[in-house]
Amino acid sequence: MSSGSAENGSGFEMRGVQSMKDKLSKNILPGIVFLVFGIVMYCLTPGQIQTDETSAFTARTFPCLILGIIMLCSVLLILQGVAGLLKERKEQREETAAEGRGNPVLFLEVLALMAAAALLGRVTSLLVSGILIGTGFLVLYRDKKPLHYVIEIAVIAAAYFLFKSVFGLDLP
């Protein structure tokens, strides 16, 4: 019985930490990212929008207004996140854990694959980079069926020639 309660208690704590992490990542972190982005862009604005207009509304007014909104909303989002954390601690309320942790490695691999394909396309052609993407996806998803590779390459080659010859796209 006591062991069960201990386990429950531990599970409760785990979920509490998880919930806190979720609040941190869903509100506070994006709030900080947007705030930093807003401040950086605001500081860069005079250099990026060089105007000698004298009217009340210049080319710089609207972007500055938007950046003001971004900074204000970021602060509100951070405060909302902090308030959520405090409220949670005070009430000792547990929320269900968020969705699974995900697979950041595969995400980064797909990101790198796409960037590599874009780079390869520059030195070869989009057909080659397309084949790299297609087969790369199969490799990343651990697909071991040779037929899938054949199908993928055939469809990409057919699509490339269709785009180039039938739809007249100027593809390298």
Add this chain to the structure above:
Amino acid sequence: MVDFMAGLALLPSVQNVLAVLIGVFLGIVVGAIPGLTPAVGLVLCIPITFSMDTVPAILLLLSIYCAGTYGGSITAILIRTPGTPAAACTVLDGYPLAQKGRAREALDMALLASTIGGIFSCVMLMVFAPQISKFTINFSSIEYFMIAVFGLSVIVSVSGDNLIKGFLAAALGLLISTVGVDSQSAVLRYTFGVPRLQSGIPIVIVLVGLFGVCELFSKAFETTGKDGGQQVRADIGRGQKGIHPWEMLKYWKTLLVSSLIGTGIGALPGTGAALSSFLSYDVAKKRSSHPETYGAGELDGVCASESANNAVTGATLIPLLTLGIPGDSNVAILLGALTIHGLVPGPQLFKSQGPMIYAMMIGLMLVNVVMMVEGKLLVRLFAKVSLIPYPILGGLVAFFCVVGAYATNNSYFNIYMAILFGVIGFLFRKWKFPVIPLMLGLVLGNMLEQNFRRAIIMCKGQYSMFFTRPISLVFFLLTVGSIGLAVYKNRKRKGV
């Protein structure tokens, strides 16, 4: 009437017929694949339209939009996985019908109800859009500015639980819209010395990133098993009885009510097909003399849900074509495509491109008819689409994204931009930020800023003109009403 006849005359061509046939096919395929929405299909096909004439190009995209909305019902019925959010409600009765061995009936019902709902909303579009455009043609900068504000008010209803995130997303979209040369002062803004940015960030690149590339990143992040593709059986037993079109007469009341609801909801920016189908389903259930059968395999439930979600397709074009306001992500993509082809949605569109717009509207009706024929003939094939392993599909989607981004103006820089927007879309999804406000900000940013600047000059310091001119006041009140209604609904949902 002259424009109508001129529009009709634009339609009979081999290119148009092919565009509709291919578009409907692709649309149903995209809709039937869980994880690929009509929005992704639209984005992937925009580059194909670059070399096409305007009418077939727009017809191709409309076909994907319309057929994609229907396509989601196939997997909803067969494998309990709605291909699109709009088909989520169809699962409730469609899947139980399939379990009872009546899959063919459910699929036929979904197809016929979608067709009827779609045609109904086309008729409404053809009746109301020209009338609204006659009314909006004489708008000045003040009214245009207020329209943009009204368009942005949609943020409140599409931001979900967190309005601050909606505002942040919209603000980012507005900021992106300022990149490039300012059209009034010719001053460069946020180009960071990159010549490619002087003409601004093409909307297609943002769309490819936010919908296409982001989907690939999200799927990769969510994949934890060895194989990303799930294999499920999705077959229709041979010899199953279907539904004859004449049998639809039995459901005329549900069809009429649901089509009306779908059209009404669709015409309101920021609502969407999923809401209309759930609302119609609820109304049909309440009106029924045997509500207990709903949820256990009731054809009337499938009829209500599907006629309503396809009735949205034509109706969403009403605010788009007459005011330039995109109500959802699909229509925002269509707006981008229309702009690429030289059609700028808004009050002037019917005056400057009347025949083209009528061709589009009549063509949409044709799309619905073709959808019914293709859906009926090829349903067995479409059902098998969901069996395509994800790794094959993902590679193809990635290739189309790369080609689409490059072909926008033949630049590798665009591919990097699309990847960047893919990362932004991924972070938005992870942080639970809505994407539609970003799209709205991007689309309406220029309209908002430039008209505000012109309006200020026009007002000569009398800012009360924004609220004293009748039409401007109407849009101001509509904005307040729209925000108030959304806030009220949100509070009611939360039980405050």
